[in-house]
Amino acid sequence: MNEMVEQSRTFWLCKAKIQQLFKRIYTNDHSVKFTELDTILSVFEHDRNFLSKSIHTAVFTANMSAGKSTLVNALVGKKVNKSQSMACTAKLHYILNKPLEDGFSAEDDNVLNLDADYNTLMTDDVGNDSQSIIVSTYFRFLSGLNNPICFLDTPGVNSSLDHTHKAITDTEIGKNEFDVLVYVINADGGIATEDEDTYLTQLSETAGKANILFVVNKIDCFRADEDNIADSISKIADDVSRRGFVNPKIYPVSAYAGYLAKRMLFDNDLNEGEMDDYNLFRRNFMSEDYNLVGFYPKDAIDVCLRLIEREEDVRKKKAIQMLLNCGILPLEIILKNSIGGM
Template sequence: MLETSQMLKEHPLLGEKSSYKQKYLNVLEYFQKKYAANDLWAKQTFRMYVKTFLGDEKAYQQGDFNNSKRQVLSTKFRPFKFFSYRYCLIFDCIFICAYGEKEKSKKIFNELASMYNDRYKKKIKRVYDSLYDPKVSVSNISQIRYLKSCWDANYSYVKQKPIRVLVTANMSAGKSTLLNALVGKKVNKTQNDACTAKIHRIVNKPYEDGFNYEWDHLLELDADDKTLMEDNVDNHSSEITVGTYFRTIGESSKRVWFVDTPGVNSSQDMEHKQIAEETICETDADLLIYLLNGENIGTDDDRKHLLFILEHYHGKILFVVNKLDRFRKKEDSVERTLQTVISDLTNIGFKNPEVVPVSSYGAYLAKKIIFKETLDEDEQDEYDSMARKMKKPEYQLDVYYPETVRETVKVDEDDEAQQLLLHSGLLHLEKIIYNMR
């Protein structure tokens, strides 16, 4: 369910008076308690409806269901409003209480249908059927077009086979920054934060709904920065899962799962290494990204982990070299570094290793600008410096990707942030990932 986007951003009820929204929520609560009383998704999704409709959970007042039912289901003949919210109610009740459970949805629909006048039965049955049969059209019911488009996007999305991407590295390679850049949001702790020995699964959603989900002992469907950055001490499992829409230029509605393993060379906790290695052996991944620190190539720690990968992982591997944006023109060479990495990997035993560069932090800052997030003073200074630096040919990392990938990446030539994102190499890395299937 963490891959499911909410249907609230343009919900038809948002423009109604608070008193009406209260009554509508009363009806939703009735169905949630009757059909999904112990379902965490249903409970938390209903909370999202309350917060979105009323702005504050404390503003919600439980009411008498029978009175609310009459108010919500009564025909409303207002200017330019040709249909009542009875059709929205079908979508909302089933989305909250029975999404993915067709048999339960039938029971909910039958109870809803029993409340309606007979003259509406045929149309509401068509609305229900449209949830599961794409051949059934409800395009003439304007009020539910947004809800139907959301439902269809979610429904078709989960039918895709997910692209599973393992991400592994030693400490200080910039793995968390790379994942934040790929997602386009800060959902992972950076190296300056204390990290725990847990597997972080980050899953994409079909469209942007404005919400970050986190399953970390508790299910939170509107996780703020504090929730995302702080591990729940009551989570005694080895996993944390985050669900959010991956932001990039163009479409990113591919069903992608990132599996982020702990840094394997932690001097403080050998459990990191054990969990990472077990996950690599047990995960049926479509791609393994091995991230290398471009400032510190050829370490003993990398060699040990690479030998483990060579022996135990037999799928597709992409070696990504990070932090090349920190190079100095007269002291370092991106091209020579990549050649050295290829040579080292070949000597270890990897055949024709695929090696690409990336500036994770540059890409992360560029996406913050593109998606209208405010940079703090330090970030702004770093962004300005990187934007200037990566205009220079020797720091344009995109040229090191295959021509077949480069020709698919298009950005605005006059947009500084998009140019930084282009030259960071991240857009090309995304293309490789999204085109795995």
């Protein structure tokens, strides 16, 4: 009998504790303390607050070979999208940021995988007959992110092998369900190509009044003895303006250099070839011929300089400086402000 009484007492004590825990979780009542669970409860409350906010969206569009997916990878700070060197399918890639870094990336590509490794992220599931792939991971924004955002990486619009790429992208942009449109231009060709001219003219007619950032990528392909970055950007700005865009916002970057810098900063796992590229880029973008700081507004640069000053680790400080010099860090700040990621 005594054992039954004790079991009953234990049951009611546990029930009371569970009720208090649920009250803490669902009413945010902090009157009862759970010392052993404080960290977990804090994370839960942070996540709940994060998920209660509206999602802001940035759509990335470009012709093929502009380095659009590499730019997305550089901003996220991880390889979550296939680059141009890999066979790409006509899919809309939605990349959503997590509130905290938990070391996991999730992917919904026909089958939901909550621990998607590199091979999973880089391999499309042939059984997925929808037009979308969804990835969730923590965005390595040095300036921080307090709101949920979505990067939508659309198919390249000038694919000669699959014309559905352009149709899918046109339909998505036509919905106008985004906060900012990021148009990526290949610096190596500017908008002199027929494909670039055609698509830019189309966008001026269909999305000319949208909030658009023109990102000129692959600046690292320029040769200091043959090319002038300032002249090239000025010409692109004139060409964009002539197609009906008023006061276009144009920002040069090297997405690949920025991607390597983020990897060096957060993972420090570059292979020998990547390390050679990283060191070359770091030297080049420190020079006046390549340094892109002058193409960005002062307020964004000031934030970058504070981040550099705050970092004490020498290796990380150099990586952040390179992120500034190659344009990725100030672009990150401008993009965040454009989509409400404060």
